[in-house]
Amino acid sequence: MTLIFAIAVALAGFLALAYAGARLPVWTAAVALYLLGLWVVGAASGAAVALAALVLAPVALLFNLPALRRRVITRPLFQAFKRVLPPMTTTEREALEAGDTWWEGELFQGRPDWQRLRETPVTRLSDEEQAFLDNQVATLCRMLDNDRIEREAHDLPAEVWDFIRRERFFSLIIPRQYGGRAFSSYAQSCVVTRIATRNISAAVTVMVPNSLGPGELLMQYGTQAQKDYWLPRLADGREIPCFALTGPDVGSDAAAMPDYGVVCRGEHEGREVLGIRLSFSKRYITLAPVATVLGLAFKLHDPDGLLGGERDCGITCALVPTDHPGVQVGERHFPMGMAFMNGPVQGEDVFIPLDWIIGGPEMAGRGWRMLMECLSVGRAISLPALGTAAGHMSARMTGAYARIRRQFKLPIGKFEGVQAAMARIGGYAYRLEAARRLTASAGDLGVKPSVVSAIAKYHMTEMMRTSLNDAMDVHGGRGIIFGPRNYLGYGYQAIPVGITVEGANILTRNLMIFGQGAIRCHPYVFPEMEAARKDDLAGFDRLLFSHIGYSLNRGVRAFVLGLTGARLGDSPVKGATAPYYRELSRMSAALAFVSDVAMGVLGGDLKRRERLSARLGDVLSHLYLASAVLKFHEDAGSPEAERPFLRWALDDSLNAIYEAFDGFLRNFPNRLLAGVLRRVIFPLGRPYHPAADRDGQRVAEALMEPGGVRERVTAIGYWAEDDRDDPMGRMEVALRTLVAVEPLYNRFQKWVAKGEAQGFSFAERIADARGKGLITAAEAEQLQAWEHLRYDCIITDAFPPEAISPAAPAGRSGAAHWRRQATG
Incomplete structure (x- = not known):
C-alpha cells in the first residue's frame, strides 16, 4: 500500500x-x-x-550547471541539429520573416491569454468613414446594375468609372497630405464588403488599388520624390494602377518568376543613364487593360557589377508608366465571365532608369520582402471582404426566399433539409462577420499578421464557396437563371476568383498556414534555427532546454484538460461561453504538443507531408475563427438572441478541430506514437460533435425574420430595402410584407385546402372567400397584393432568342434551324 x-x-x-x-x-x-x-x-x-x-x-x-550541460549534452545535439537542418534560401527567409505574429501566436503556443483578446480594441468607423459608407458607397451601389454589368456590358458603366475616380475610391489608404482618404483598414474592409454585396466586379475594381498595388508599396517603401509625384496622382484618379506579379509559369510560387531585368546603360529622355533593360510576360493582372501605371516585379541581374553588389540581385519592384515604349497593355482576359478589368502585360527590351525602382536603387533586390509584407493586406482585408459579402448576401436572401417560397403548402424554410443548409449559411455569416471585423482591425493596431491573413483568406473564401452552394441549393431554379432578377448567380460565378487570387487556396492551406505558422508562432523553433546558423552553442542550449520544458508542459496540460473535460482550462468569464473558452484552451495545448512532436519526429519532412501539416493548420485556423466569434459576441454585449448562432459556429469549429486531429493521427507515419498522441489529447475519446440540430433550426428561423440577428450580422451590406424594383430590395419588401400578412394568408390557404374558398385561380378563390364573408374587402385587397408580390419574387427572367444570341439574326440561330427542320 x-x-x-x-x-x-x-x-x-x-x-x-x-x-x-x-x-x-x-x-x-x-x-x-x-x-x-x-x-x-x-x-x-x-x-x-x-x-x-x-x-x-x-x-x-x-x-x-549550464557550462557542464553544454559540454556533455548540448554540444552533440547541436552538431546533429546543424547537420539535419535544411538549408534556407534568402527568399524562404524573407517569406518567413515577413509580417508579424499576433493572436495566432497565443493560440499556437498552447496557453492563450484570453483577457488579452477581450481587451484587444476593434476598430470603429470614424464619422468621416461612416459618412462615406452611407453616402458615396451607397450612391455607388445604387448605380450598379449587376445583370447589365456582368451579362451584357462586361464592364462598369462610364458614369461609374467617373464616380469612382471623382470620389477617390482608389485612395482609401493614401495619406491625406497626398489627397487620399487615409481610412482605417476596417473602413476599407467595410467599403469593399458593402460594394461586393451589390456587384463583385465593382468591388474588385475598388479593392485592388487599395491592397497589393503601387499605392501600398509607395507608402511603405517609396522615396520621398516617388511619393510626392505618384501618390497625389493616384489619389485623384489621374492614374489607375495595377500590379504585375503573376504569369503563365508563376502563380503561388511567385519567387519562380522568369521575368528579368539587366542593369545596363541606356538612353532615357535624351540622355544616357544607368538603368534596367526589362523583359516580362505577365498574366491575370487586375486593372491592367485600363491602367496608366504598372507596378512590376522581376528578377534583377547586374552581370557587370554596375551597382557594386551581388550579380544576381534578386526580386525587385519598379513603377513603369504603361505608355512607356515597349510596354504592352490593353488586351483583356475574361475571368469566369466577370466584368472586372483583367488582362496580360508584356514587354521586351524595355529600358527604364534605375530610379524607377520603388524605393530607389538601394531597394534593388529587396522586392520579395516588400511583396510578402504587402500581400498580407489583400489576404487580410480584400478577399475576406468578398467572402463576407457573399456570406451575408446568401444569408439575407436565402432567409427571405425560404419564407416566401412555398412547397407542399409550407414555406420551404420549414423543411429540415433546407434548415440544415440554412444553418450553415447563417452560422458561416456570423463567423465571417466576426473574423472580418477582428482581422481587419489588426491592421489598425499596426500589425501585419501574415499567418492570420492566410487563415482569413483561405477559410473565408471557402465559407463563401459553401454558403453560395447552399444558397443555390435552396433557391433551385430561381438561382440558376441569369437576368435582372438574379441576385445569386453572379456571386456563384465568381467563386473561383476568390479561391484563386492572392495565393491559390490549396497551397495557402497546405503550405502557408501551418508551414509559416509553425516557425513564426513557435517560441523556440526559429530562434533555435538562428542559433544554429550563428553557431551559438550557449544560445542553443538555453533554447533547447526551455523548449523541452515547454513541450512537456503543453503535453501534460492537454492530457489533464482532456481527463477533466477541460474544467481546469482557462476562461476569463463565467456563464454560457465559459465552457467554450476552456475547450479552446485545451485544444490550443493539444496543438502545441502535437506540433512539437510532429516537428521533432518528421523534421523537414513535415514540410513535404502537406496533408499532415494542412490538418494542423486547420486546427490553428479554427482556434482563430472561434476566438473571433467569441469576441464578436461579447463585444455586442452577449445578446441572448445570438446564442444559437454562437453555439453553432463554435460547435462547428470544435468539431472541425477534432476531425483535423483525427485525420492527422490516422495518417501519422509512426503508428505507435500516433496512438500515444491520441491517448494524450483525447484520453476519454471523441469530445466534440457537429452542431446540434436544435441550434441549426433556430439559426434558420432567425434568418427568416426581419431585423434581429439577421439585421445585425448583415448590416454592412447594401440591400435596397425599400426598392421593389431592385432584385434584393424586392425580397426585403416581400419579407416584411409577409410577416404582416402571413396569419391571414395561412388562414386563407386552409380555407382553400378544405374547399371553403374555391376557384381555379388565386383571384377566383379570393372572390369566393369574399363572397362567403370569410374575408373583408380590405383583406381581399391585401391578399391579392401579397400574391402579386410573392409571384414577383419567385419568377425568373426570360428573353427573346436574339437577346441571348445577339450575333445571330432573328430566325437564323442553330436552334431555330433545328426547330424548322423538326416541324417539317
Whole structure:
C-alpha cells in the first residue's frame, strides 16, 4: 500500500509540476524533497534514499550547471541539429520573416491569454468613414446594375468609372497630405464588403488599388520624390494602377518568376543613364487593360557589377508608366465571365532608369520582402471582404426566399433539409462577420499578421464557396437563371476568383498556414534555427532546454484538460461561453504538443507531408475563427438572441478541430506514437460533435425574420430595402410584407385546402372567400397584393432568342434551324 501511495504521489507531483511549467531548479528541489519524504514516512530506508541521492546528484548537477550541460549534452545535439537542418534560401527567409505574429501566436503556443483578446480594441468607423459608407458607397451601389454589368456590358458603366475616380475610391489608404482618404483598414474592409454585396466586379475594381498595388508599396517603401509625384496622382484618379506579379509559369510560387531585368546603360529622355533593360510576360493582372501605371516585379541581374553588389540581385519592384515604349497593355482576359478589368502585360527590351525602382536603387533586390509584407493586406482585408459579402448576401436572401417560397403548402424554410443548409449559411455569416471585423482591425493596431491573413483568406473564401452552394441549393431554379432578377448567380460565378487570387487556396492551406505558422508562432523553433546558423552553442542550449520544458508542459496540460473535460482550462468569464473558452484552451495545448512532436519526429519532412501539416493548420485556423466569434459576441454585449448562432459556429469549429486531429493521427507515419498522441489529447475519446440540430433550426428561423440577428450580422451590406424594383430590395419588401400578412394568408390557404374558398385561380378563390364573408374587402385587397408580390419574387427572367444570341439574326440561330427542320 505504501508503494502504491509513493507512486501515486510521484505521478501527481510530476503532473502538477509539468502542468504548472516548473523550471529545472524547482524540479530538482521537488525530487530532493520527495526522496526526503519517502524516508520520513518510512516508505524507503535511509540507505535506499542515500543510494538514490548518490545516483541522482550527478544527473542534477549535469542538468543544472549550464557550462557542464553544454559540454556533455548540448554540444552533440547541436552538431546533429546543424547537420539535419535544411538549408534556407534568402527568399524562404524573407517569406518567413515577413509580417508579424499576433493572436495566432497565443493560440499556437498552447496557453492563450484570453483577457488579452477581450481587451484587444476593434476598430470603429470614424464619422468621416461612416459618412462615406452611407453616402458615396451607397450612391455607388445604387448605380450598379449587376445583370447589365456582368451579362451584357462586361464592364462598369462610364458614369461609374467617373464616380469612382471623382470620389477617390482608389485612395482609401493614401495619406491625406497626398489627397487620399487615409481610412482605417476596417473602413476599407467595410467599403469593399458593402460594394461586393451589390456587384463583385465593382468591388474588385475598388479593392485592388487599395491592397497589393503601387499605392501600398509607395507608402511603405517609396522615396520621398516617388511619393510626392505618384501618390497625389493616384489619389485623384489621374492614374489607375495595377500590379504585375503573376504569369503563365508563376502563380503561388511567385519567387519562380522568369521575368528579368539587366542593369545596363541606356538612353532615357535624351540622355544616357544607368538603368534596367526589362523583359516580362505577365498574366491575370487586375486593372491592367485600363491602367496608366504598372507596378512590376522581376528578377534583377547586374552581370557587370554596375551597382557594386551581388550579380544576381534578386526580386525587385519598379513603377513603369504603361505608355512607356515597349510596354504592352490593353488586351483583356475574361475571368469566369466577370466584368472586372483583367488582362496580360508584356514587354521586351524595355529600358527604364534605375530610379524607377520603388524605393530607389538601394531597394534593388529587396522586392520579395516588400511583396510578402504587402500581400498580407489583400489576404487580410480584400478577399475576406468578398467572402463576407457573399456570406451575408446568401444569408439575407436565402432567409427571405425560404419564407416566401412555398412547397407542399409550407414555406420551404420549414423543411429540415433546407434548415440544415440554412444553418450553415447563417452560422458561416456570423463567423465571417466576426473574423472580418477582428482581422481587419489588426491592421489598425499596426500589425501585419501574415499567418492570420492566410487563415482569413483561405477559410473565408471557402465559407463563401459553401454558403453560395447552399444558397443555390435552396433557391433551385430561381438561382440558376441569369437576368435582372438574379441576385445569386453572379456571386456563384465568381467563386473561383476568390479561391484563386492572392495565393491559390490549396497551397495557402497546405503550405502557408501551418508551414509559416509553425516557425513564426513557435517560441523556440526559429530562434533555435538562428542559433544554429550563428553557431551559438550557449544560445542553443538555453533554447533547447526551455523548449523541452515547454513541450512537456503543453503535453501534460492537454492530457489533464482532456481527463477533466477541460474544467481546469482557462476562461476569463463565467456563464454560457465559459465552457467554450476552456475547450479552446485545451485544444490550443493539444496543438502545441502535437506540433512539437510532429516537428521533432518528421523534421523537414513535415514540410513535404502537406496533408499532415494542412490538418494542423486547420486546427490553428479554427482556434482563430472561434476566438473571433467569441469576441464578436461579447463585444455586442452577449445578446441572448445570438446564442444559437454562437453555439453553432463554435460547435462547428470544435468539431472541425477534432476531425483535423483525427485525420492527422490516422495518417501519422509512426503508428505507435500516433496512438500515444491520441491517448494524450483525447484520453476519454471523441469530445466534440457537429452542431446540434436544435441550434441549426433556430439559426434558420432567425434568418427568416426581419431585423434581429439577421439585421445585425448583415448590416454592412447594401440591400435596397425599400426598392421593389431592385432584385434584393424586392425580397426585403416581400419579407416584411409577409410577416404582416402571413396569419391571414395561412388562414386563407386552409380555407382553400378544405374547399371553403374555391376557384381555379388565386383571384377566383379570393372572390369566393369574399363572397362567403370569410374575408373583408380590405383583406381581399391585401391578399391579392401579397400574391402579386410573392409571384414577383419567385419568377425568373426570360428573353427573346436574339437577346441571348445577339450575333445571330432573328430566325437564323442553330436552334431555330433545328426547330424548322423538326416541324417539317
